Amino acid sequence: MKKLNRRDFLKVASIGTASAFALACGLIQDLQETDMPQSNDSHHAKVIVIGAGIAGLAAARTLADKNISVMILEARNRIGGRMWTDSSLGVPLDLGASWIHGVNGNPITELAKRFNVKTVPTIDDNGVVFHADGTEMTSAEFIKLERLYESIYDEVQEIGEEVDEDMSLQQAFDQAIAKRNLSPEELRGLNLYIQYETSLDYAADPKNLSLWEWDSDEEFSGQHVIFPNGYNQITNGLAQGLDIRLNTEVKLIKYSQSGVEVETSNGTFTSEKVVVTIPLGVLKQADVKFEPSLPKSKQESINRINMGVLNKVYLKFPKIFWDDVENISYVGEWAYWLNYAAYNGEPILLAFHGGNKGWALEEFSDDEIVNSAMQTLRFLYGDDIPEPESYLITRWGKDKFSYGAYSHIPPFASGDDFDALFEPVDDILFFAGEATSRKYFATVHGAYLSGVEVGELVMREL
DSSP: OOOOOSSGGGSOOTTOOOOOSSOSSOOBOSSBGGGSOOOOSOOBOSEEEEOOBHHHHHHHHHHHTTTOOEEEEOSSSBSBTTOOEEOTTSSOEESSOOEEEOOTTOHHHHHHHHTTOOOEEOOTTOEEEEOTTSOBOOHHHHHHHHHHHHHHHHHHHHHHHHOSSOOBHHHHHHHHHHTSOOOHHHHHHHHHHHHHHTTTTTSSOGGGSBTTTTTOOOOOOSOEEEOTTOTHHHHHHHHTTOEEEOSOOEEEEEEETTEEEEEETTEEEEESEEEEOOOHHHHHHTOSEEESOOOHHHHHHHHHSEEEOEEEEEEEOSSOOSOSSSEEEESSSSOEEEETHHHHSSOEEEEEEEHHHHHHHTTSOHHHHHHHHHHHHHHHHOTTSOOOSEEEEOOGGGOTTTSSSEEEOOTTOOHHHHHHHHSOBTTTEEEOSGGGOTTTTTSHHHHHHHHHHHHHHHHHHO
16 A cells, blocks of 8 residues: 555645536536537447547547547437536536546647647646635644654555455454544544545545555656636547547447447447547446457456545626635535636536435435535535625436446455556457556546557557
C-alpha cells in the first residue's frame, strides 16, 4: 500500500492541505447529430469502434490518422460519453469529467495545447472548512485533523501489510479507530477527511474499496486544471472528420476469424476488427451481448471490479453570497462545494456527492435535492441568501449508457482485472476505456491512453 496522495484537489487544503437521466434540466450542448461530419451510408468499415467517449475517439483518431477505414457507433445523441459539457445555464459546465489531473506529461495537456483550449488551475490551498455547528475551522484545527487522519492511516497501512487476506478499507479504518478514544467532533472531522480521500475521489466508500489495491494507480505530477469553457472542446477536437454514427445503440457483437457483425438499433454493421469502449457499468449489466460469449477470465474481471458514482449538483444564483475561496467544506451533509465564480466569474456553486451518498442522491426528486442543498447553505450563510435561479443535477448511476461514473477496486479485486479487461479476444475484439487502464483507471487520461494503445494494437493486426 502507498500513502494516499492521489487527486489532491479533493483535499480541502484551504488551510494548508481537500445521459438520459444525467440532467435535471437544460439542453445538450455537445457535438450532436446535426453538427457531425456527414458520413456515407455504408455499414462497413475496416474497423468499428463502439462508443464515442474519449477512449473511442482516441482509438478512431489513431486509426484514421493512418488512413485506416474506421467508423464509430455511438448510442447517445452526442459524443463524449462521461465527458459532457452543458451550457443551458448560460455558461459551459461539465457534468462528468472536469479536471486534467496533473499536467506534467499528461496527454490531455498536449491535446489542450493542440486544440488551443484554455485551462485554469485549481488552487488547493484556497478554501474554507466549517464545523458541524457552522463555525469556521481554524488553521490549527485543520492541521490537527489532518495529523489525526495521517496517524490513523499509518495504522491502516500496517494492517494491510500484516493481514493474509484482503479486506475492505473500512474494516481496517474501524480497527485503527477502535484503538483511539476519539470525541464525537474528532470522529466527524475524521469521517469528512476520509470522504475526501475515498468517495469524493474514487467514487466509492471505504467499505467498497480493497484495502490492498484501492489506490494502486499512478499519477502525473503538476497542477490540476479545469476547462472554464468546457471539456467538450477536447472531444470535439478529436472528433473532427471522423465517421461517427450517433443514436446507434449496439445490441449484439458477433465475431469470428471471418470478421465482425454488429447488430444495432440502426441495422447491422460489419468490419474486420472491433474496438469496444463500452463503460464497465454497461458491461456488468450485460446489455450488449457477445457471440461467442466473452472468455471466462474477462467476464470474471468484469464481475470483480466495480463502478462507482460521483454526482454533481450545480446551483446558479442571482448573486454571490459565499466566501471568496475556491472550495467550501462542511462537516455534515453537502460536505464539499466548488466555487465556480473563481473560474468563470458566474455565481455558481458546484456540490459533489460520491459513493453511497451519490447513489442515494439519485432517488430524490430535483426539488428535494435543491431544498436539501439550500438547507446546508442557509445554515452556513444565513436565511436571507437568495434562492437559486437554475440548477443542473447528474444521475450517472441511472444513465443506461454508463451505469456509473468510473471504476474502482473493491475487496478481492486487483489491478490484474483491468489488464484482463484490456486483453484482446482472438485479435479481433479489442477493448479500451478507463476501466482497462491499470495505471490510470478512473481518469480521462487513462481512457485516452488506452484508446491510443488499442488503436496501435489493431493496426498491427490488420
